[in-house]
Amino acid sequence: MAPQEINIRETIKDAQEMLDTETGISPAFRSMFKLLLVLVQFLADKHGLNSRNSSKPPSSDPNREKNKKPPGKKNPGGQKGHKGTTLTPVDDPDEVLEIAIDRSTLPEGTYTEAGYEARQVFDVIVERHVLEYRAQVLVDQNGKRFVAPFPDEVANSVQYGRNTKVNSVYMSQYQLLPYERIRDYFISQMRFPLSAGSVYNFNQAAYQRLKEFEQWLKSELINSTLNHADETGINIGGKRQWLHGVSNKDLTYLYSHAKRGSEAMVAGGVIPHFQGILVHDHWKPYYKYSCTHALCNAHHLRELERAREQDNQQWAASMQKLLLEIHKAVNQTAVGKLSEDEIQKYLLRYRKIIEDGEAECPLAIRPPGDKRRGKLKQSKARNLLDRLKNFESDVLRFMVNEIVPFSNNSAERDLRMTKVQQKISGCFRSTQGAEIFCRIRSYLSTCMKQDVSPNEALTLLFMGKYPDFVSPDYFPGSFPVEAE
Secondary structure, three states, X not given: OOHHHOOHHHHHHHHHHHHHHOOOOOHHHHHHXXXXXXXXXXXXXXXXXXXXXXXXXXXXXXXXXXXXXXXXOOOOOOOOOOXXXXXXXXXXXXXXXXXXXXXXXXXXXXXXXXXXXXXXXOOOOOXXXXXXXXXXXXXXXXXXXXXXXXXXXXXXXOOOOHHHHHHHHHHHHHOOOOHHHHHHHHHHHHOOOOOHHHHHHHHHHHXXXXXXXXXXXXXXXXXXXXXXXXXXXXXXXXXXXXXXXXXXXXOEEEEEEOOOOHHHHHXXXXXXXXXXXXXXXXXXXXXXXXXXXXXXXXXXHHHHHHHHHHHOOHHXXXXXXXXXXXXXXXXXXXXXXXXXXXXXXXXHHHHHHHHHHHHHOOOOOOOOOOOOOOOOOOOHHHHHHHHHHHOHHHHOHHHOOOOOOOOOHHHHHHHHHHHHHHHHHOOEOOHHHHHHHHHHHHHHHHHXXXXXXXXXXXXXXXXXXXXXXXXXXXXXXXXXXOOO
16 A cells, blocks of 8 residues: 555544544553654654645755746747847957958958958956055155145055955855855956955954944835734754844845744844834744734645645635735736725635634644643644634735735845855854845845945945935935045
8 A cells, every 4th residue: 555545634633532442552652652642743744744834945845846838939049029139349448459361361362451340259357456556755855754644545565455345245155155164266267365254354354344224224224014924943053043034125134043933033123113014924933023914825835735735624725715816807807906895705715714614624622531731733724723813903904905926925034145245164163154145145035136236236335335225314425435
């Protein structure tokens, strides 16, 4: 018999009922069997989890198959009416190479100069560039020396330039390359003796320069109308800690903390003071705060899939279809929300499915003779049903408020590159390293949302300036450039 042909839950239920009614079993034997049943239930639940019915990533699915797109009707390449882009010649090439005709290959005759034909090759040259400042020195009749002042940022006889710092921080904090690989790149490609310690120092300098930016960022998020919040586990020095994110379509704020719950949220300094709409995945500590809440329905769809597949809950399949139907209806409106009549229609259907679910998945009842105190543990399917019932407004807020999205995927996207960093480097070596990553990544992500490229953002930073989108009312638009 194949494993998929066995109804594990029904089998466990039958075994549990027989165990409860059997009188000739010793207490020790009964306890051992209950423990084995719990273990079998745990393994069965874990075996059936995948990216469709849980928060596991698609890469963890066994023998996963990618969804193949049907063959398209369009021909490869640019379509009709598409405005293409291509290289165009420039009027001021960096280098001109003259090509003369070998006159020995020409037939006899008299030739006159008639201009030239031009072809241009666009290429990249990566090389070291050393700029030497020579300050004029004058000596008066008394032998006193007068030296022309150097620029403020040129404080040492030999030092790294701004572009070196920009490229180093870009490769470290945006492209997520380890320090040693950045060092190897500078040495092998540019004959540049850059150490891993210098890469860290550049990151540290960027981190310090962004202190005021982070305060501005938190202030802006507190005053926003809608934010997304999420958190993910990270490895710092071999210990599991948490990276938290609060963001919206314009701003991204990341920070690390040893805890996941309200202590970390207080330390972040945004959520306890926020009074707008907070989109999240029903992590209970969020409900300690008085903002308006909206729940992620992408999470609900996965949990409903698990309830349908593993617990055979028919109400879960109906709820899946209804949520997707409402989502489609909202997307088809011009205003991003449903009319009052449509809202009432969907509410009735929603509540009918909840009612059906309560009949199909009733509350667990304590067996006769069981005198244990405390709340009786419910199944995952029942817990999900209770959440959808008790937090109806938060689940369906996306259909009544045009600024509320269907899911919390925006927050998950803002955290995604953290998982890439962990895959590449394995962990953050220190809390300081994690804090540097979070602050610089918050800056770069926010800049990209404001159409400022990472390279431009870092160049402005090391020039001692803030991007134009940063409010000048919060602090001046520039800050002193200290010597490094």
